[in-house]
Amino acid sequence: MLDLYGVERCDEFCTHADLIGKVKPELPEEEKLYDLAELFKIFGDSTRIRILYVLFESEVCVCDIAEVLGMTQSAISHQLRLLKQAKLVRSRREGKTVYYALADDHVRTILGQGMDHINE
Amino acid sequence: MLDLYGVERCDEFCTHADLIGKVKPELPEEEKLYDLAELFKIFGDSTRIRILYVLFESEVCVCDIAEVLGMTQSAISHQLRLLKQAKLVRSRREGKTVYYALADDHVRTILGQGMDHINE
DNA sequence: TATTCATATGAACAATTGCTCATATGAATG
DNA sequence: CATTCATATGAGCAATTGTTCATATGAATA
Numbered sequence A, B: 001m002l003d004l005y006g007v008e009r010c011d012e013f014c015t016h017a018d019l020i021g022k023v024k025p026e027l028p029e030e031e032k033l034y035d036l037a038e039l040f041k042i043f044g045d046s047t048r049i050r051i052l053y054v055l056f057e058s059e060v061c062v063c064d065i066a067e068v069l070g071m072t073q074s075a076i077s078h079q080l081r082l083l084k085q086a087k088l089v090r091s092r093r094e095g096k097t098v099y100y101a102l103a104d105d106h107v108r109t110i111l112g113q114g115m116d117h118i119n120e
Numbered sequence C: 001t002a003t004t005c006a007t008a009t010g011a012a013c014a015a016t017t018g019c020t021c022a023t024a025t026g027a028a029t030g
Numbered sequence D: 001c002a003t004t005c006a007t008a009t010g011a012g013c014a015a016t017t018g019t020t021c022a023t024a025t026g027a028a029t030a
Helices: A017-026 A030-043 A046-057 A062-069 A073-085 A106-118 B017-026 B030-043 B046-057 B062-069 B073-085 B106-118
Strands: A089-094 A097-102 B089-094 B097-102
Touching (some): A030 A046, A030 A106, A030 B106, A046 A062, A046 A089, A046 A106, A106 B030, B030 B106, B046 B097, B073 B097
């Protein structure tokens, strides 16, 4: 195999077909990468992260989340919609009240790994 | 009624004081939550995710990343700066060339968990 | 049915973001 | 030196995003 590191230049010598030929097929499909970015965008807002941390404890209704976080019902409801679209939370109606809960354990794992990185 | 945040609230039937007293102390510090959101924002862009996937294979220089991804050197360089600030990649200079590599294994874990979630 | 309460949603706005273009920096070479 | 090459960076712009405000929906109850 050609060595990847002993090259001097970036036109013909650095841009060599074998690296590109090797790396390119390993890339997931464009659509997957796009979906993955969309998922992480959901985690990329501190309001939504705070909502998820509230739901770590238990199922909670919209107005209680709003109160705990000191935000309006509308703002929380908008964010819950995004979290639900991303399948990070699920909801259950009981009369007038709607309770939200974490959808699965990937949420905990992903946030946990993120915290580990932050705390290094 | 006491209204610390200037925020509307639902009444006592929905607002469970015990729940709020229980959930609130479990929330990480505001600054941590903010940093965590900033970290996930970095993953929330498909160009940056594609760069990280390229670096899964090996250390690669800027112009090769640009060529593999079919983007300009400038665009890639701007994104690499963000990835480096977030300590997701590290760089090494060799003459005129700068090689980038993954900083640690949290990147793989986080992207892997994200992929698992997508593929469910 | 009319009212009230919890939640959802559309429009609008400021703030942020990712790219392009032009240019700057830093290192090797003539 | 001056030039060339790889990379970095600042300004500017279009696109996206998170919140607020007003209003709509849906369910319980008088």
